[in-house]
Amino acid sequence: MKKILLSIMCFCITTLSGCWDQVELPDLAIITAAAIDRLEDGKTRISVQIFIPRTITSGQTGEDPSSASTFVREGIGDNLANAISKLQLNVPRRLFWGQCKLFIFGDELAKNGIRKEIDFLARHPSPRGKSLLYVSKGEARDILTLIPPLERYSGEALRKVSQIENGMITTLKDVDMGLMGESESVSMPYIKKLSQNDKTRKSNQTIPVFEGTAVYKKDKMIGTLNMKETRGLLWLKDEVKRSTISVKPKGEDGKVTMTPTIGKMSFRPKIKENRWMMHLNIAIEGDIVQNETQLNLLNEDVLMKIQGEFEAALKKRVGQTVEKLQKDFKTDVIDFGRKFHQHYPKEWKKVQDHWEEKFPEVEVHITVNAKIRRPGYIGPPAALPRDEVKE
Incomplete structure (x- = not known):
């Protein structure tokens, strides 16, 4: 029996192919x-x-x-x-x-x-x-x-x-x-x-x-x-990695800059009375990295005001990108079509052959919720005399 197995193994070895096409x-x-x-x-x-x-x-x-x-x-x-x-x-x-x-x-x-x-x-x-x-x-x-x-x-x-x-x-x-x-x-x-x-x-x-x-x-x-519009596109694609948002509060000469640490974009398509609408909800949290104003960011009222400024700035940035894609390019690189297709398959079939004409007509509603997690280790601007700080 052992001789038979040995013979079979020897036969199999001779029939095995090597790496004949191997390239070093x-x-x-x-x-x-x-x-x-x-x-x-x-x-x-x-x-x-x-x-x-x-x-x-x-x-x-x-x-x-x-x-x-x-x-x-x-x-x-x-x-x-x-x-x-x-x-x-x-x-x-x-x-x-x-x-x-x-x-x-x-x-x-x-x-x-x-x-x-x-x-x-x-x-x-x-x-x-x-x-x-x-x-x-x-x-x-x-x-x-x-x-x-x-x-x-x-x-x-x-x-x-x-x-x-x-x-x-x-x-x-x-x-x-x-x-x-x-x-x-x-x-x-x-x-x-x-x-x-x-x-x-x-x-x-x-x-x-x-x-x-x-x-x-x-x-x-x-x-x-351009790069500013690209930032808006990154928010729309939910692909923001590193970014900064600067705002100039009303009545101030300088700016306050925030770095978002958490950002989330959600889409909610809606069709009502033949009106195609896309509701965008952006939620961000971030830290203040520079304060060029005279505002004390440890003041809760001041902080709420700054948060509102950030919300308005991000809404404007994303809105400008959407407007350029809809009005200038008439090109849906932000996948509105796919989202309408998923939620309204029957209605989508009626417009899929002329989506580039329908896309500019979509009403876009943007909501931004911003939260400042940390205003920094110091509330008032650094090296500013105390009597010049705006509470």
Whole structure:
């Protein structure tokens, strides 16, 4: 019996296949970020930032500071698939997309439509659904060639800025689902090269930063929101991470600034007598981080007044963003359509084919409830004589 089992095992071992298609790490070109541009002749250019493992300087410890961390290669074709095929011809190693966390579209491509590019990225097995998408001011390739002072390459700098900054975070999955959703609209972070004022550095020794938000109707970029309007959009999407709100109380020369620590947005769609209404309720709690006025924030009456000022300021900020989306862009990137569809499926069927005409007619009612949790360790303004404090 043992001989029979041993014979079977030996036979099975000879039939097992090995990793015949395995590619060793030294044979891979690891892509960290990609930029896609539309050229004047209508062709597509794909530029990739390829990571270079740094070598150890002989006789020393640590990395060689003179060696670059990445280099940029590109391919040009009739479409993205063809351009990537041409790109592979310019790289001696097999392209590896598993670590590509960023895709940047040039604004010229974004204005002409990105549906074909999104289709390729969504179908291709290598790009991840959580990859971050951006639109650049000018050509996207320029972002990849930047040399950041603190990070090893511009792709890593952009990723970290996205994590800590107040700009939008949009993934490949978000865009794919958004273009197939009720509104067929999406938004992406709009980035640019930070101006370099230090004459001792070259113009490309800087980092990419947020300029605002690119707004898409279907798959074409139709305009941008500035940073102030982007803050309002972040509240509407319930995605505020870090922010400050400053108000100038009536009768005061200075401002009071609060940092929200807790924020929650709720939506309540309502249809009554053929009137489509959306009720937005924003609840925020925050701390006072600066008081430029002469007001004593430990006074309860003063604190209630300041809370009212914050409520009015946030209501105005969000209202301006909603108005621009409804009146100027006529684009529902805040998913009003999906919320009406969920609550009123029968009524939605009547307007879904012309939602871009119905969306601007939706009455938006905004309610804000603000609460100051901590006015700071001191109530009166710092270094202000006691007799000048307004109670």
